[in-house]
Amino acid sequence: MEEPLLKVEGLCRRFDISRPWLNRVLEGGERQFLTAVADVDIAINRGETFALVGESGSGKSTIARMIVGLLAPTSGQIIFDGTRLDGTDGSKMRALRKRFQMIFQDPFASLNPRWRVGDIIAEPIHRFGLLKGVAVSHRVGELLDTVGLSAGDADKFPHEFSGGQRQRIAIARALSSKPQFIVCDEPTSALDVSVQAQILNLMRDLQDEMGLTYLFISHDLSVVRHMATRIGVLYLGRLVETAESKTLFRSPDHPYTRMLLDAVPDLELSGRRRQQVDGEIPNPIDPPPGCAFHPRCPRVMDRCRIEVPKPVPTASGAAACFAVESVPSPALGGLAKVRS
């Protein structure tokens, strides 16, 4: 089997959220840590779209930022095309870095307002020394054209564009170093649905044309369903389930995934009564012991309150749940019947 383009192994990230040292001394209080990401394993194959879904605070952006090198992992490894990113230095690292890029959620904040669009898009070209002179502006014009803008837009400033157009600019910039891999953190969450459709279609076209691989992050399950080949579901920093997109939506294995799918209002108008979903996400500073989902889980067992479940293989991926472990292929529930 072909080596995955990106591999993440045992990725962890803790944040020190203690109050300043002096306050602790004066007012008492322990050091406090928040585990944003724990033991995450992901393998992303060439040309696929791997989506990470999860509710707010589940660790999606933290994983994205570690992969593109904006944040150091507390432990674990990130391996891009067979090379470990942490041990690699200098020029070799630069060569690797230009092969992956990131698109952020907020098309307003991610573009420097004082730079012209052409300079914004050309920045990675200069940084990696890919082209010089007129070749740069020629390439910028091409990129603008690729994302559905026009070469003439290079002279304008970001504020002259709508939200959707700014996200196109961000995509053009991400493409300018001819990357193979793009991490997209909620690329359409700030956009209206009609504009979101334009951007999602564009991203899929570009993937087809350029053979791009995406790590696509979103909290919107419908969007994920539309974009992803495989999906990883996060809950409180842990990957609770990975599966092929089709399987996940037809017969989710993990109780949390089921709950999430059940909670999403959909256009289907089936009139189905949704399963009542209980409770809220616990405080990440002090997560429940054992399986972090156990206080909300309809299939909770004694063991879940003590031990952290490890991922076990499922039909098309893995699920970290003792109930799945004890019943390897659960009969399709009511949800699956309604949805298929």
Next chain:
Amino acid sequence: MTEPPVLSVRDLIVEFPTRRGTLRALDRISFNIRKGEVLGMVGESGAGKSLTGAAIIGLLEPPGRIAGGEVHLRGDRIDSLSPEAMRKVRGRRIGMVFQDPLTSLNPLYTVAQQLVETIRTHDDVTEAAARARAIALLDRVGIPAAARRIDDYPHHFSGGMRQRVVIALALCAEPELVIADEPTTALDVSVQAQIIDLIKEICAERGASVLLITHDMGVIAETADRVAVLYAGRLAELGPVRDVITAAEHPYTQGLMGSIPTLTLESTRLVQIPGAMPRLNEIPTGCAFNPRCQQVFARCRTERPSPIERPGGRQVACWLLSETTAEEAHGGTALEGRGPLPAL
């Protein structure tokens, strides 16, 4: 004589005077809400959803003002009341739930103080009776250990629990109408469903009608009886939810429905509407949607279409549906999923 609708909005116009002329943010919006009905209002960012809600409850922020039209609550005209009279209507007859629960809750008072005060300004009951009612209501909206938690401050509650408290506050004076503006947008997906279900159930129990404002068509599909689609401050289409979702008649609604990814459909290509909604100072003459419309014809560029009554109680503001222009509109091509990227 038939009972008047709970809410009747007629030709509502909201304007913002600015140095460079007057911006018209709502342009002749009309709709009714019947007793016990949930009317959904959808539209993209800036379409005028929140302004519609704010205008109805008299909370437009200056310099925004109602420049035309009428709003009636059960037959009583409420768009020209004094601020004092309007405040009474707001507390007693119209309940409100906003996106951020903290806009409705005072951080300095306990939940008990806020609920009891609201109940007592509208009903002549003893403090103890009001408190008992407040506890029952908190219990009903799903606050565990309500009798104890009622003395907590808003910041002691999680986001979802706060929104439950706001719902209790909105309903404690037994209003005829509840206006909920993006009540679940700030909440986690798994909590959103709980809150939507709660609003729907509790309003049904109490016979309150609901104006549910949201940009999430899925929420509308599961909650509303009818839906109004706004575009650039105008009503594009209004009708029973099922009809509008499965067989939209306005080209904008058709495009909008096709552009929404769903959980059930295989991932075919999404419908694309080229361009974006115009800003208020750039609304084109004629039909506001005409530069983006694939079925546009001459009349659309010069004359604005008024909502046309359609079978099944639907209203659609589009010249394609007008008998006088049916021939002229030689039925252009429908919105196409596949095709070249649109010019922007």
